[in-house]
Amino acid sequence: MLMSGADYRESLRRFAPRVYLNGAAVDAVADEPLLAPGVNAVALTYDYALREDLAPLMRVGDVNRMLAVPRSNDDLLNKLEAVRLVCQQTGCAQRYLVGDAFSAIASATHDMEGDYHERFKNYLKQVHDEDLAVGIAMTDGKGDRSLRPHAQANRDAYVRIAERRKDGIVLRGAKAIITGAPYMHHLLIMPCRNMIEADRDYAVCCAVPIDAQGLTLVTRPAGRPGEAAAKFSGRYGQSTAVAILEDVFVPWERVFLAGEWQHCAAITYTYATHHRHTCIAARAGFGDLLIGAGALMTEANGIEVDEAPNLREAMIDLIKIVEGFYACGVAASVYGSRDAAGVVVPDTVFANIGKLLLATQIYDLHRLAHHVSGGLVVALPGPGEDHNPATAGRLSDLLAARSDIPYEKRIAVARLVEDLTASSQGGWYSVISLHGGGSPEAMKMEIWRNYPVGSKVDLVERLLERGVLADEVRKITKNRQPGRCCVQGCMVPLPDPKVIALQKKKA
């Protein structure tokens, strides 16, 4: 049953998580002003799903799109659109991460022995039925980066199964950078890397309620609540938290992996692929805000973009970057493929290229937004001055740009640009775009690992052979990956994908 935003706020009161913020305990998450922008952002995902006009995007049957596991290429495309839509409104809607995680767990448990897959399906049904918000707890403390989990001096550097009991498991350790943790209903504990047998106590995936015994969250404010100049992030923002687990008990019915170290890589990488796909949409929504704000700022500065070629060029560059990486998300949707569990997984190469492009180009977006906005965005008087009788009138008079655009409007837009790109919020977005969902190097490795270089080498070798070279060049490359069916590959209805066909033909 779908909740409204108001229902969601109310539902938070039914949990009593142990949350510290700026060193002090939070009494009630739903009432905490420093978390309000985060709660607002999540609430919007509830309200939008209730809107009939948005239903095709925001719902899959009775389920909120944010929670759904994609079962078709259209699902992937609509998920992309839905996430862009909500992030246009709130910067980052946070709640979609769990959909990515569910997809990965659905696929991984399908391949595992035992009743993990059944348990997971039951849990998924519960989340769907209760329309929960679930946070993803993935990044471990990690300790010494050169050592594997089991080899760390501090045994709790990675979250581990400290005890296996008849009725469940007991966890210890810490997870960091958990998006939106305090105002979630549950946390999903997931492994953050591949493991070996010695790491088996660290191979764990399960769900815990946010107020589980032994769970402590240390968080930071969501956005810039209470700051008068925070035009956007005073209203919408994102909190991240560190979760400390001190003997947290999890009953078996919510455990989806407990020791099967061989499956950690699959969960981690599959989650990464899904998540990078949605990240693309999220940041495209943020890019939409920059495009709109940039255009509005030039107007407020009294400049016709078409008469200032360098500003028009910058606006076009903004668009080129945002739609350029979004296109990778679209292509990843179109070329996504269905796995054994019936989950349609975005094409890994396109998804990683899109995320890689946004990760590095977010800085260019900031540059371009600043370019079109002019230097005043960081130099105009602050909101404290707005009602100072000694200065307000004169400032309004002297700093207006065009007679038909009041100074108040100009300064409002300037503060918005500053908020989005030159404040702590802007800095946060840049770092989280760069490193969220894995660092650029991780994407590069995934692209390399998944790209059918071998088929391209074959192509060139055949050309050389067929052409002038005859027998000079033949099969000199080794270790080539078999050609993937994908990338350059074939649309509906191609019952028999091209590259594979080609490959077979030779065999």
Next chain:
Amino acid sequence: MLMSGADYRESLRRFAPRVYLNGAAVDAVADEPLLAPGVNAVALTYDYALREDLAPLMRVGDVNRMLAVPRSNDDLLNKLEAVRLVCQQTGCAQRYLVGDAFSAIASATHDMEGDYHERFKNYLKQVHDEDLAVGIAMTDGKGDRSLRPHAQANRDAYVRIAERRKDGIVLRGAKAIITGAPYMHHLLIMPCRNMIEADRDYAVCCAVPIDAQGLTLVTRPAGRPGEAAAKFSGRYGQSTAVAILEDVFVPWERVFLAGEWQHCAAITYTYATHHRHTCIAARAGFGDLLIGAGALMTEANGIEVDEAPNLREAMIDLIKIVEGFYACGVAASVYGSRDAAGVVVPDTVFANIGKLLLATQIYDLHRLAHHVSGGLVVALPGPGEDHNPATAGRLSDLLAARSDIPYEKRIAVARLVEDLTASSQGGWYSVISLHGGGSPEAMKMEIWRNYPVGSKVDLVERLLERGVLADEVRKITKNRQPGRCCVQGCMVPLPDPKVIALQKKKA
């Protein structure tokens, strides 16, 4: 009826075009060695269409995909795949341009009065039935760039209707940069810009056989025929020609525009959109060759890519660029929309972004291919040395990189890389990628003209209003384009969202 490559070669003999190449007249195009690489490339589009395994890509019913007008989003996607496939083999298959032109003329004539549309459909049927190769003659001489066609000192600077006769029209002028002209069956004369009423004699679109009376082609060799080091472009290449029209008569049944200056912009821009979409695929095919050749070269140099992080990085960058702009082609296909004539037109913004990316990044592709290949690609002895008894043995001995890869293989791949990226052929590809289908500035203007900036400004204004600002900011932007329904920021109300339509259609 589909021809084979051999049929196509034979069919060329039925035409007797007036062609000059390097200052001398060409006797028979089909036998001219300097044009052979171009003929080879076109021939492949015929042979591939006959292959059953490639039928889903290469045919639309009984028609070669290169000649087909897209009627669905899947058609656009399959066209993209098909063009990439043939260009992977030949660098540039040349024959697909006419499909782009047909789409534009189908749309434009549909909106015109008179029987232009009927005439065009008849002509299209003929081309399909006879499986012709048709070249696009678009770029005029242009003369003084600051003057319109009718205002030029030289009346023939743009191709014009010199005489209107009862049975047809008579043309004078010149067209430049005609891809593959000598080995086409027909040329399609098209306007290359928007026009005003005074330009009406220059508003002309029609088809002429390649050996029409009064038509002279001045061309250059296709690729690098006959050069021993030309591993690729000795076999496949592209010829461009200037066409001089001196009183060329065209009967009315092959005239699709004659004076209706208002429709020139539509033909020009619509063709540009279709063509930029296919350019993306063409250059992705070329990129596949670079990826394969680069990987092969590192191998021939005796280097494991995974042990040389800087080379792996360069390989990944190659992939990122090629698949990054290809993704824009995919997105343009998915978000393409059907017009009144039933033609599905690629999304203009995505198509132009993709073409813009490839236009500027082709230089990066060269850089990266050189990076992974090493400096020897331009410094190894030439083919003249291969059989010099005084040096060949010793060179083969001293310049081998690894014992299991003979020097002959290494030098073969090195020459291929040189051919593709550091020869006149490589230079040609870079310039034609940059300027073909319009220069970067043209793409930027199209992006700007078509992007729904207004809807993004609305988005931001609503945020400011709803948020802190209340009535401070309201509707200060003017001249906003109505929000496009689709992807980018489709705001409520969603009149008929394409994505959803897509979904329904399939359901």
Next chain:
Amino acid sequence: MLMSGADYRESLRRFAPRVYLNGAAVDAVADEPLLAPGVNAVALTYDYALREDLAPLMRVGDVNRMLAVPRSNDDLLNKLEAVRLVCQQTGCAQRYLVGDAFSAIASATHDMEGDYHERFKNYLKQVHDEDLAVGIAMTDGKGDRSLRPHAQANRDAYVRIAERRKDGIVLRGAKAIITGAPYMHHLLIMPCRNMIEADRDYAVCCAVPIDAQGLTLVTRPAGRPGEAAAKFSGRYGQSTAVAILEDVFVPWERVFLAGEWQHCAAITYTYATHHRHTCIAARAGFGDLLIGAGALMTEANGIEVDEAPNLREAMIDLIKIVEGFYACGVAASVYGSRDAAGVVVPDTVFANIGKLLLATQIYDLHRLAHHVSGGLVVALPGPGEDHNPATAGRLSDLLAARSDIPYEKRIAVARLVEDLTASSQGGWYSVISLHGGGSPEAMKMEIWRNYPVGSKVDLVERLLERGVLADEVRKITKNRQPGRCCVQGCMVPLPDPKVIALQKKKA
């Protein structure tokens, strides 16, 4: 007489400026916590000039380098080094701007009739003798960007001479983005653009004490004073202010331009050249902080840079960018030329290229600093948590990276990186780097205006003539600028090559 930092603080008490900050009046600038980081930064320029070990860099005779007019190419080079040195310590030392302005005014007044030059020399002597800090008030309110000063609806949109009296002039209007205004002793009012005769009331340059009657400053905090996480900008920062001038009287002896509109362009452009040269040094100093902080962060994360090629690559890129634009400052110093007033002006082309590079690449510096630092820099618990007994111990335990580097160190460096690049301070630095000293477009125009394109065209024409072409190509370009004597392509005859001159001077 050189003051110490302590002297400078004390000297501020001798002025009583009217300053508003966050809407409230500031009682005593020297005691205002929100301005303290700015005062600290300026104070350091005083203390450093007193250090004997730094004397060759920080002093020119008895004068602080920040205030000196360069008289030799070595002066330019040492100024560059000195500014980099102080900005390494404080981010931006602010006080050097006036040296740039003095150079411009020295040159401009030298060419003017009347006793302006004498007055200026007297004023310069006073500033040197009293070792003052002087702020630059240049950017006007500007009003409608499409209109000249005299044509604005609001007569005060640009600062103007409202009245000419026997003993001086009376000013009205506003200046924005005045660096460090509240804690300066004087402000130097300067024109910000070229003017025409009708603008003559707006052509004004003069000095006013910071507490002049009728002068009001509206300012923002310097840096992030009082924020516990502000590792750097809690100590050093920069305040900018808007100055409102309401009938400010300036006696003639401090007026250096009053109506001579023809000289506005010279003052503006010459100031820009000097200032862009010093900006290069300032931002190189900031870059040094990023390089150091980035290296420290990788270490604190427990990573050996040499074992992580992608991090090493990013570190090298950081260095490449910082030293790359710094090199342009060095070249501008070496190729600077002495003008009629004896001022040595940096080479315009190199100075503008350097500033242009830093303006756009500051965003890359942020990206690279984030790349090497990892995502935790924005996700670690805030300083409020440091002493929370409920969490501090456990966090310190779980989030330490390497046993020999305490968590406290790691978090300290992370907060420094966040402060420098992902906080409001980081945002401020990016915008001010992009737009300070003129926007990128302004630099591009200066490069274009000053580059000897004509001499390069001559070079190519001579090659074509001498070579194969004989008389085909001859003198087809017009409006060519005369070849600059110096570096770039100075062809024979070399009238007075600078390099050679340099050589002779030393011989």
Next chain:
Amino acid sequence: MLMSGADYRESLRRFAPRVYLNGAAVDAVADEPLLAPGVNAVALTYDYALREDLAPLMRVGDVNRMLAVPRSNDDLLNKLEAVRLVCQQTGCAQRYLVGDAFSAIASATHDMEGDYHERFKNYLKQVHDEDLAVGIAMTDGKGDRSLRPHAQANRDAYVRIAERRKDGIVLRGAKAIITGAPYMHHLLIMPCRNMIEADRDYAVCCAVPIDAQGLTLVTRPAGRPGEAAAKFSGRYGQSTAVAILEDVFVPWERVFLAGEWQHCAAITYTYATHHRHTCIAARAGFGDLLIGAGALMTEANGIEVDEAPNLREAMIDLIKIVEGFYACGVAASVYGSRDAAGVVVPDTVFANIGKLLLATQIYDLHRLAHHVSGGLVVALPGPGEDHNPATAGRLSDLLAARSDIPYEKRIAVARLVEDLTASSQGGWYSVISLHGGGSPEAMKMEIWRNYPVGSKVDLVERLLERGVLADEVRKITKNRQPGRCCVQGCMVPLPDPKVIALQKKKA
């Protein structure tokens, strides 16, 4: 005694090298048309040194600047100017490489035991006295890249001392990519990497006459001799050769290293630093040609650059890139330091950054040159058509752009742009810019190895300590390089700051 270009040509006849070109033996290098562009380019360095107006640049006393060892920072700066000057005329003057090698050998032999240094000084005197052209034979065959010289299966994969005799040594092996080899008087054999003791037979540096017994050169044509469209490279070009050494005897007086493997690294790296410094100048000269040709082409196309903002932007970018990397050469000159042998070595960091920038940005230069030139540069009829009576007149009529610029001029400039950037010559320049003097990775390693990262870390640590952190952070980095005295962050104590020293020296 300085020779003229004519003297140099004549002098080549006194040598009888064994040269193969395109598989055939070359009778007389001085008369070989396929080598003429190379000979022309070297000849110009002789003629220019005789011009009195260029003497300050082109001569050091009685010695051609190309052959001189820099003894002051001014020498470095003038060398930079001189190399740029000659490369502006000829693309690449080739003869300056030996000056770079002499500097490295002068420094290395100074540190070696025995009479190597004396021998070298004698040899240097001979080269100066006879004004020779000397080629650099450095790049070995290399064989398996993963093995050291002594471990190769093929013992001759690196040039080695096959025999030590009383009167000299005997060499075997091959050297590749030798610039200008056939038309040099001598070759200088140099090691191309660091070595270990087991490699001592491969540690060899010596000079051999070009017609030494046992020496065979396999070369390629210089430029594009004899091609009518080769506006530039038909006249000036560069040949590279592979040298095969089969028992070449070298008398002791011309041996400068024979087994002292410890010194190989010094020779290799020092040569690299000098050579990268001069490469910067060489490519800046090439850049000047592109700037001039680009401006000329826009003019020939009938376009006013100032009315086409996108072309002006591209022209400015061309300038920005060329002068941007040139500035690094200037800075490397200014911050160069004198070593024990009295040689002034360019600053390694700046020299490597400059070379790295040009290596990767040469591709951007091509892109920009194509951008301003338009697509016709590769599509205009070839020179064969110029005198075809059937087409020439009509083409000239129809393809002229502006009435005052004949078609012949337009096409001449178009062919020049094609020659410089889109022909085999253009490709050659791009690859050789990327890999010549070491690949980008080599430069990056040198930057990293030489940059005083440690001093930047110190800077940041002191800030943290002095500021808020007190004793939290202290000396956590290890392996830090001692701070370089100079530019980058010279911190107190300044032991002997170079800049200041410079200043004092002059005072």
